[in-house]
Amino acid sequence: MTSPLLETQHLTHRYPDGDGGIFDINFSISKGEFIILAGKNGSGKTTLIRHLNGLLLPQKGEIRLYGKNILKDLTLTRKTVGMVFQDADTQIVGDTVFDEVAFGPENLNQPRNQINTKVIAVLEQLDLIGLKDRNPATLSGGEKRRLAIAGILAMDPEIIIFDEPFANLDHPGSQSLLATISDLNQKGQAIIMATHDVESVLKYASRMLIMADGRLAEDGSVTDLVKKLEFYGVKEPCACKIAASFSWQP
Amino acid sequence: MAALNPFMFRQGNSLLHCLDTRCKLLWVCMTSLFILKADFLACFIFLGVLIVFIKQIQIGVKDTLRQLKLFLLFLGFIFLARALTIPGDPLVFFHGLTITRQGLNQGGLVALRFFLVMVTGLVFSATTRPASLKSAAQWFLKPIPFVPEKRAAVMISLALRFFPLILQQANETANAIDARCGNLQKNPIKRFVRLTLPLLKKTFLSADHLILAMEARCYGEDRTDPEFEPSGKERVFILYSLGFWLFLFFFQYASPLSP
Numbered sequence: 001m002t003s004p005l006l007e008t009q010h011l012t013h014r015y016p017d018g019d020g021g022i023f024d025i026n027f028s029i030s031k032g033e034f035i036i037l038a039g040k041n042g043s044g045k046t047t048l049i050r051h052l053n054g055l056l057l058p059q060k061g062e063i064r065l066y067g068k069n070i071l072k073d074l075t076l077t078r079k080t081v082g083m084v085f086q087d088a089d090t091q092i093v094g095d096t097v098f099d100e101v102a103f104g105p106e107n108l109n110q111p112r113n114q115i116n117t118k119v120i121a122v123l124e125q126l127d128l129i130g131l132k133d134r135n136p137a138t139l140s141g142g143e144k145r146r147l148a149i150a151g152i153l154a155m156d157p158e159i160i161i162f163d164e165p166f167a168n169l170d171h172p173g174s175q176s177l178l179a180t181i182s183d184l185n186q187k188g189q190a191i192i193m194a195t196h197d198v199e200s201v202l203k204y205a206s207r208m209l210i211m212a213d214g215r216l217a218e219d220g221s222v223t224d225l226v227k228k229l230e231f232y233g234v235k236e237p238c239a240c241k242i243a244a245s246f247s248w249q250p
Numbered sequence: 251m252a253a254l255n256p257f258m259f260r261q262g263n264s265l266l267h268c269l270d271t272r273c274k275l276l277w278v279c280m281t282s283l284f285i286l287k288a289d290f291l292a293c294f295i296f297l298g299v300l301i302v303f304i305k306q307i308q309i310g311v312k313d314t315l316r317q318l319k320l321f322l323l324f325l326g327f328i329f330l331a332r333a334l335t336i337p338g339d340p341l342v343f344f345h346g347l348t349i350t351r352q353g354l355n356q357g358g359l360v361a362l363r364f365f366l367v368m369v370t371g372l373v374f375s376a377t378t379r380p381a382s383l384k385s386a387a388q389w390f391l392k393p394i395p396f397v398p399e400k401r402a403a404v405m406i407s408l409a410l411r412f413f414p415l416i417l418q419q420a421n422e423t424a425n426a427i428d429a430r431c432g433n434l435q436k437n438p439i440k441r442f443v444r445l446t447l448p449l450l451k452k453t454f455l456s457a458d459h460l461i462l463a464m465e466a467r468c469y470g471e472d473r474t475d476p477e478f479e480p481s482g483k484e485r486v487f488i489l490y491s492l493g494f495w496l497f498l499f500f501f502q503y504a505s506p507l508s509p
Contacts, residue, residue: 053466075468083466090459095259095380095410104467106474115474133261151467
């Protein structure tokens with residue numbers, strides 16, 4: 001078994017108002033994994049993923065990246081663990097598509113020609129090169145989401161976290177985004193996806209984590225856990241229900 | 251997909267798009283100062299030049315005027331205030347108020363000058379990427395001692411980034427209020443409060459999200475320095491602009507028609 005890229009040990013974060021937070025979370029992520037993070041609203045998914053990127057810091061326990069506590073080098077953590085937020089509009093900082101993608105590498109103080117080469121390569125990879133001079137405000141929802149991913153990819157992350165990536169996207173937009181994410185996973189990036197729409201990503205994921213009341217309630221293979229989703233307040237994929245109903249037929 | 255407001259950057263190949271932002275910034279400062287001293291004729295000639303720029307940038311003139319209606323209303327107030335308060339040869343008496351010829355002249359001139367400064371700013375912002383404006387500001391501030399130029403530049407860039415977002419959110423909030431017959435409320439203070447509170451909440455939330463997104467991508471002050479792309483036309487452009495204004499001022503002050 002390969003050594004984990006990232007692991008959490010007894011990770012705990014309680015909010016000051018005493019309502020919500022995450023408690024004693026233990027799990028690890030290896031290279032190339034595709035993990036679905038499921039759970040109903042308020043179960044602690046967003047709090048957990050913000051810890052993995054170093055945006056929130058643990059009150060108890062620790063997070064280890066390549067075996068080292070992430071607090072020792074937060075810049076390396078944020079470079080290695082990219083995060084795509086739920087609302088692409090508030091994530092976009094640049095005023096053209098090109099500038100938006102260059103924002104991360106500029107923060108890492110990389111040389112200008114290296115930044116330009118990297119940005120062009122990422123825009124080509126995500127099929128955004130034709131839009132490089134466009135104002136991000138004028139892009140469609142799907143294009144904005146791909147732009148947000150491009151901004152992360154330009155920093156060469158090993159793990160990419162998606163927080164509800166299909167929110168506010170139409171079906172073609174979701175399908176195109178899913179193809180992009182699957183392609184990234186095929187190329188070796190580990191993916192963690194917090195989503196309610198488990199059905200769309202079921203066939204791509206290798207593992208599922210289910211959160212309930214701030215705790216990691218389940219951690220296992222997708223096939224084992226999919227039947228338990230309804231119990232934790234997440235919609236079970238229709239395909240599974242239909243398959244189950246056929247198996248009950250005489 | 252959001253519509254562009256006239257102040258937002260739009261890509262293009264016009265002369266102003268090609269110029270280095272430092273040169274454009276210098277041009278805006280220089281032009282604004284000259285406008286403040288210009289007479290009617292000079293103002294109208296410069297207005298003609300601005301219309302050519304606007305056509306090149308491909309901003310619809312009618313659409314722009316429609317979006318600037320509040321500003322135009324403000325200019326109308328300035329015009330009226332001047333017309334009613336400057337003493338001179340009376341033209342109209344109305345309920346104890348007197349509009350003078352000098353007042354009309356002065357009011358018209360001041361309103362026109364304000365309008366030209368605003369349109370110059372519009373032409374500048376529509377052809378300049380906020381990121382390059384930030385870089386230009388950083389470049390101009392660098393030689394000044396004790397000024398943290400990188401921090402100041404980021405503040406400028408975020409303000410520029412946020413201004414259109416706030417306008418967009420104000421529009422959305424107003425629509426949401428009107429959708430529930432909020433437009434029937436005639437008390438302007440209540441209407442203002444109903445619009446402002448949710449708008450402030452939204453703005454602070456957006457600011458929070460933006461900060462998180464910037465932090466998530468390792469934002470710090472020690473960033474790669476900006477890159478400028480001069481087109482080579484900058485010196486000629488500044489010299490022509492300077493010549494243009496000197497020529498206009500020569501006629502303004504030296505011609506026998508000047509007061």
